[in-house]
Structures are given as C-alpha cells and as structure tokens.
Amino acid sequence: MSGHAVLTAATMTSDRRAPKIWFLGGGPGAEDLLTVRAARALAQADVVLWGKNLLSDAVVSEHARRDAELVPWPPATKADIEAIYDRAATDGLHVAWLLWGDPSLFSSLREEVQKAGARGLDCEVVPGISAFNAAAAMLAIELTKAPESSRPLILTQGRGDPVAIRDLAAHGGTMAIFMIAELAEELQRELIAGGYEPQARCVIAHKITRDEEVMVTCRLDELAATVAAGSLDSHSLVLVGAALEEGGPGVTAPA
Numbered sequence: 216m217s218g219h220a221v222l223t224a225a226t227m228t229s230d231r232r233a234p235k236i237w238f239l240g241g242g243p244g245a246e247d248l249l250t251v252r253a254a255r256a257l258a259q260a261d262v263v264l265w266g267k268n269l270l271s272d273a274v275v276s277e278h279a280r281r282d283a284e285l286v287p288w289p290p291a292t293k294a295d296i297e298a299i300y301d302r303a304a305t306d307g308l309h310v311a312w313l314l315w316g317d318p319s320l321f322s323s324l325r326e327e328v329q330k331a332g333a334r335g336l337d338c339e340v341v342p343g344i345s346a347f348n349a350a351a352a353m354l355a356i357e358l359t360k361a362p363e364s365s366r367p368l369i370l371t372q373g374r375g376d377p378v379a380i381r382d383l384a385a386h387g388g389t390m391a392i393f394m395i396a397e398l399a400e401e402l403q404r405e406l407i408a409g410g411y412e413p414q415a416r417c418v419i420a421h422k423i424t425r426d427e428e429v430m431v432t433c434r435l436d437e438l439a440a441t442v443a444a445g446s447l448d449s450h451s452l453v454l455v456g457a458a459l460e461e462g463g464p465g466v467t468a469p470a
C-alpha cells in the first residue's frame with residue numbers, strides 16, 4: 216500500500232482550507248522570473264487570475280495546478296474579480312492573483328487587499344521582479360551607486376502631470392518611467408526641460424523578457440520618434456540618466 220493518507224468525508228470537511236488570496240509578483244513576463252515562493256503559491260491555488268497582457272501564458276502553464284480555474288485579466292473585469300473574492304469566501308478557495316512585476320509598484324494592491332479583507336479573506340503578498348529590475352539586468356548596469364554617490368533613482372510614470380516629470384528630471388539622477396502610453400513626445404520635452412541633455416542616452420524597454428521584447432538605446436531628443444517608429448508606446452519602460460551615461464556592457468551607443 217502506498218503511503219498516501221486516505222481521506223474520508225469527515226477528514227475532508229475538517230481539512231477544508233481557510234480561504235485565501237495571494238497577490239503574487241508575477242515578474243516582468245518570462246516564466247522563469249517568478250520567485251520560488253510565488254511559484255509555490257501558484258501551485259496551490261484553486262483559481263489563478265493573471266495579468267495576461269504582460270505575463271506569458273507559460274508563467275501559468277508551468278506553475279499552476281492542472282485543474283486550477285484560470286482567469287486571464289483582461290478580459291476579466293473588476294466585477295468578475297469581486298465575484299471571485301465572493302466565491303473564495305463562501306467556498307473556501309485559494310486564489311492567486313499574478314500581478315505584473317512587483318505588486319508594490321503601480322498596481323491596485325491596496326484597493327484589492329481592502330476588498331479581500333472586507334470579505335474576511337486572508338491576504339498574503341509575495342514580492343516580484345519589477346520591469347525596471349529586469350531592464351537594468353539586461354543592460355548590466357547599476358541603477359544606484361553606494362556609498363560614494365547619493366544620486367537618486369526615481370521611479371515614476373509617464374501618465375499624469377507633465378510638470379512633475381520636469382521637476383523630477385531636475386534631480387539629475389536616473390529615472391525609470393513606467394506607463395509611457397502615448398506620451399513619449401511630452402516626456403521627451405519635459406525631461407529635456409528638466410535638465411537632461413538632448414543627446415543623453417535613453418533606453419526604451421518594451422515587453423522585455425518575453426518573446427516579443429525590444430530594447431532600444433537612442434538619444435533623448437529622438438525618444439518620441441523611436442517610440443513611434445517601433446510602435447513601442449504600450450508595455451514600455453523608459454530609462455534615462457546617470458546610470459546610462461556611465462555605460463555598461465549592455466549599454467550601446469545611441470543610433
């Protein structure tokens with residue numbers, strides 16, 4: 216006889232797991248850029264919600280249970296997600312929500328933890344590799360330099376107040392700008408107005424670590440034209456500033 220325990224109806228009932236939601240850092244896209252902890256949580260989940268636009272299907276197919284209910288988001292809506300929280304609470308489900316990159320950056324984590332908590336669901340957050348970490352690794356650069364330099368690393372987003380970009384650029388450190396959307400022209404103008412040289416190096420990282428990845432170095436005054444030429448406005452991150460000026464094995468000269 217094998218060493219497997221025999222589950223009776225009684226033990227199955229008493230073993231019913233408390234409902235839980237994991238908010239997992241899904242990494243930048245590749246299936247092997249998940250933490251071991253996130254992969255383990257994924258392997259236990261009854262329901263897996265995942266940010267399909269940026270995470271490859273292989274992240275789920277490699278790590279989720281074969282019988283897990285898979286819910287790509289989009290097309291899942293906020294209402295669908297709330298319905299999953301409700302079901303988790305009533306049916307004792309374990310739900311893993313794979314968020315892009317790291318859950319602490321430009322996500323809806325706080326709102327989602329509140330919604331899950333309001334239903335009495337246990338929540339656990341697992342950190343992930345952010346897109347800016349992946350870009351720096353591909354370029355083999357240090358985004359900050361300790362202890363000899365106090366130059367800042369600024370993480371911000373292209374959406375929002377353009378004047379804020381100009382003010383942030385004035386700090387003269389390195390900037391990683393998420394969600395550039397259709398704002399490359401405005402971004403280029405404000406970064407230069409804030410003090411970066413027009414010929415400063417700038418890197419556009421698009422869907423990096425996925426099959427479709429594009430990583431281009433250009434002059435800052437060619438940022439908008441480069442984004443337009445490659446249709447790189449969505450799912451892209453822009454890096455500019457001191458860390459790129461120092462160069463590194465992966466940093467090429469602007470074309």
Ligand SMILES: C[S@@+](CC[C@H](N)C(=O)[O-])C[C@H]1O[C@@H](n2cnc3c(N)ncnc32)[C@H](O)[C@@H]1O
Nearest residue numbers: 243315316317320345346393394422423451452
């Ligand atoms: C809603 S934010 C989420 C950021 C995520 N929490 C992180 O830590 O990377 C989505 C933005 O992250 C950036 N991003 C995420 N994954 C990326 C990737 N694989 N390649 C390039 N940019 C990426 C893009 O700027 C994209 O518009």
